[in-house]
Amino acid sequence: MSKRVYxxxxxxxxxxxxxxxxxxxxxxxxxxxxxxxxxxxxxxxxGDAAMLLPxxxxxxxxxxxxxxxxxxxxxQGAGTKYLRSLKPGAVVRVLGILGNGYDLAALEGRKAxxxxxxxxxxxMLELAARLKDRAEVTAVLGYRDAxxxxxxxxxxxxSVYVATEDGSKGIRGNVLDAVRQKGIxxxxxxxCGPLPMLRAVKEYAKERGIPCFVSLEERMACGVGACLGCxxxxxxxDAHSHVRNARVCTEGPVFAAEEVEL
Amino acid sequence: MGNCTExxxxxxxxxxxxxxxxxxxxxxxxxxxxxxxxMEYGEMIDISRLGAIVTKGVxxxxxxxxxxxRVAETYGGMLNAIGLQNPGVDVFIERDLAYLEQxxxxxxxxxxxxxxxEEEYLNVVERLSDTNADMLEINVSCPNVKCGALxxxxxxxxxxxxxxxxxxxxxxxxxxxxxxxxxxxxxxxxAAESGGADAISLINTLTGMKIDVERQRFVLANRTGxxxxxxxHPVAVRMVYEAAHAVKIPVIGxxxxxxxxxxxxxxxxGASAVAVGCMNFHxxxxxxxxxxxxxxxxxxHGCSGVREIIGAVR
Numbered sequence: 001m002s003k004r005v006y007x008x009x010x011x012x013x014x015x016x017x018x019x020x021x022x023x024x025x026x027x028x029x030x031x032x033x034x035x036x037x038x039x040x041x042x043x044x045x046x047g048d049a050a051m052l053l054p055x056x057x058x059x060x061x062x063x064x065x066x067x068x069x070x071x072x073x074x075x076q077g078a079g080t081k082y083l084r085s086l087k088p089g090a091v092v093r094v095l096g097i098l099g100n101g102y103d104l105a106a107l108e109g110r111k112a113x114x115x116x117x118x119x120x121x122x123x124m125l126e127l128a129a130r131l132k133d134r135a136e137v138t139a140v141l142g143y144r145d146a147x148x149x150x151x152x153x154x155x156x157x158x159s160v161y162v163a164t165e166d167g168s169k170g171i172r173g174n175v176l177d178a179v180r181q182k183g184i185x186x187x188x189x190x191x192c193g194p195l196p197m198l199r200a201v202k203e204y205a206k207e208r209g210i211p212c213f214v215s216l217e218e219r220m221a222c223g224v225g226a227c228l229g230c231x232x233x234x235x236x237x238d239a240h241s242h243v244r245n246a247r248v249c250t251e252g253p254v255f256a257a258e259e260v261e262l
Numbered sequence: 263m264g265n266c267t268e269x270x271x272x273x274x275x276x277x278x279x280x281x282x283x284x285x286x287x288x289x290x291x292x293x294x295x296x297x298x299x300x301m302e303y304g305e306m307i308d309i310s311r312l313g314a315i316v317t318k319g320v321x322x323x324x325x326x327x328x329x330x331x332r333v334a335e336t337y338g339g340m341l342n343a344i345g346l347q348n349p350g351v352d353v354f355i356e357r358d359l360a361y362l363e364q365x366x367x368x369x370x371x372x373x374x375x376x377x378x379x380e381e382e383y384l385n386v387v388e389r390l391s392d393t394n395a396d397m398l399e400i401n402v403s404c405p406n407v408k409c410g411a412l413x414x415x416x417x418x419x420x421x422x423x424x425x426x427x428x429x430x431x432x433x434x435x436x437x438x439x440x441x442x443x444x445x446x447x448x449x450x451x452x453a454a455e456s457g458g459a460d461a462i463s464l465i466n467t468l469t470g471m472k473i474d475v476e477r478q479r480f481v482l483a484n485r486t487g488x489x490x491x492x493x494x495h496p497v498a499v500r501m502v503y504e505a506a507h508a509v510k511i512p513v514i515g516x517x518x519x520x521x522x523x524x525x526x527x528x529x530x531x532g533a534s535a536v537a538v539g540c541m542n543f544h545x546x547x548x549x550x551x552x553x554x555x556x557x558x559x560x561x562x563h564g565c566s567g568v569r570e571i572i573g574a575v576r
Binding site for chain 1: 295296297298302303305306318324325326327330331332333334335337338339340342344347348349350353491492520540541542543544545546547
């Protein structure tokens with residue numbers, strides 16, 4: 001499906017924690033994406049041209065029938081704070097659907113471990129939901145503290161464990177501490193979260209000799225592969241520039257862990 | 263302004279312009295580095311409506327570019343320090359130029375050329391000589407690529423020298439792309455003209471810097487980057503005006519164009535064509551809106567063609 005700018009309508013917006021918020025965006029019925037792949041993202045425009053770049057936000061859920069997109073993000077900079085201030089009914093321009101998501105066929109029938117840290121958690125929900133009844137899914141979600149979000153949504157589609165850095169909820173420590181403590185077995189790992197977490201997860205999967213897929217984050221401009229702003233170091237020559245810098249927005253954001261240097 | 267208002271023109275205005283013997287069906291092109299080689303945007307917008315497409319800079323061998331973060335948004339603009347990552351001229355000719363052939367001759371293809379040394383520039387120009395590239399744009403002004411203390415485009419004598427060498431071997435018309443990071447843009451424009459350039463384009467990005475105050479460090483890995491976007495538009499208009507009055511060769515104006523009015527300012531200031539850059543990221547249809555808006559403006563002002571308004575504001 002070709003990429004383009006959609007005009008969506010903000011249906012719902014609510015705070016999940018002090019700084020994490022959820023937006024439900026409705027596509028026009030006659031003009032909606034047929035489907036999305038978990039791990040794909042959209043570029044959300046603020047509506048204020050002084051903040052001209054689209055904000056890359058991973059897809060937390062998509063109801064293809066209703067054409068409703070669920071996005072969960074952290075109000076961190078001026079752009080995301082602007083989005084958090086929008087009222088239902090607001091028109092939100094969305095560039096999409098962007099990037100390559102997870103290869104569901106490669107996960108089918110497997111014992112899949114989904115690891116999400118902070119704002120890396122939302123895309124894992126769509127992945128868990130799509131793998132429901134197709135794989136044996138366990139999700140481990142890492143938060144800073146007891147202000148968790150989406151954990152109940154995960155509980156409806158898979159087994160879920162919560163880890164918090166300060167130990168105020170669930171298991172004290174990071175997602176891998178929780179995996180080890182609970183003795184969670186898997187034969188494939190998918191992860192999205194901060195870089196130190198992804199490095200550790202890649203190492204964890206390598207030690208066990210199981211495949212690992214990571215979803216990367218990088219500062220982006222165009223979102224469609226034209227500007228080469230959001231590259232990541234790759235193990236081999238990349239397809240676009242024939243160096244070792246693949247575009248996170250286009251070749252990614254989901255990569256096989258061994259293909260990228262973290 | 264011109265003699266436009268005297269006429270009552272019923273026919274659609276003629277949007278075509280001529281740059282160094284190459285006729286563009288309209289004066290709107292993409293700015294190098296913001297549009298790849300068209301492939302990425304080709305699925306979103308109708309590229310065949312453009313007067314020309316200007317490709318991302320290509321060097322003689324593949325360039326890795328700078329470490330990330332490479333981009334940062336600023337108020338009404340953005341900083342970039344991509345560092346001209348590109349696959350090198352061989353892949354470019356085989357893949358990118360071949361792809362763009364479908365849009366020729368209706369949409370002209372202008373290939374942007376970069377290098378660290380004179381030799382590298384000349385290698386690329388030579389490799390492109392037997393291709394269908396309609397024109398060459400020479401990037402002697404990228405703020406993110408270092409070669410000595412100054413970019414080639416910052417010293418008049420150096421600029422004149424490299425222009426001469428390139429023009430001697432180039433088979434296509436040569437556009438020298440100028441940097442705004444100089445004291446006198448008129449002087450650099452004259453240097454390019456005296457070196458034999460067929461046209462000049464400006465402005466490239468303004469060198470800038472952004473600091474993350476919470477982390478107390480530079481936002482860009484390269485520390486500095488090139489500023490583009492609507493924030494730089496008035497600076498660009500001033501420089502295009504000064505350059506257009508300093509030389510006789512055609513000037514291509516760019517810098518922060520977001521709408522037809524922004525493009526018209528460049529044309530009225532003396533540019534023969536314009537390029538849309540950063541705002542492609544904000545709205546991939548910006549070029550189309552600019553083309554439609556220029557046509558509408560010409561009709562409203564009773565102009566038979568865009569050439570009537572070029573340099574009309576003195």
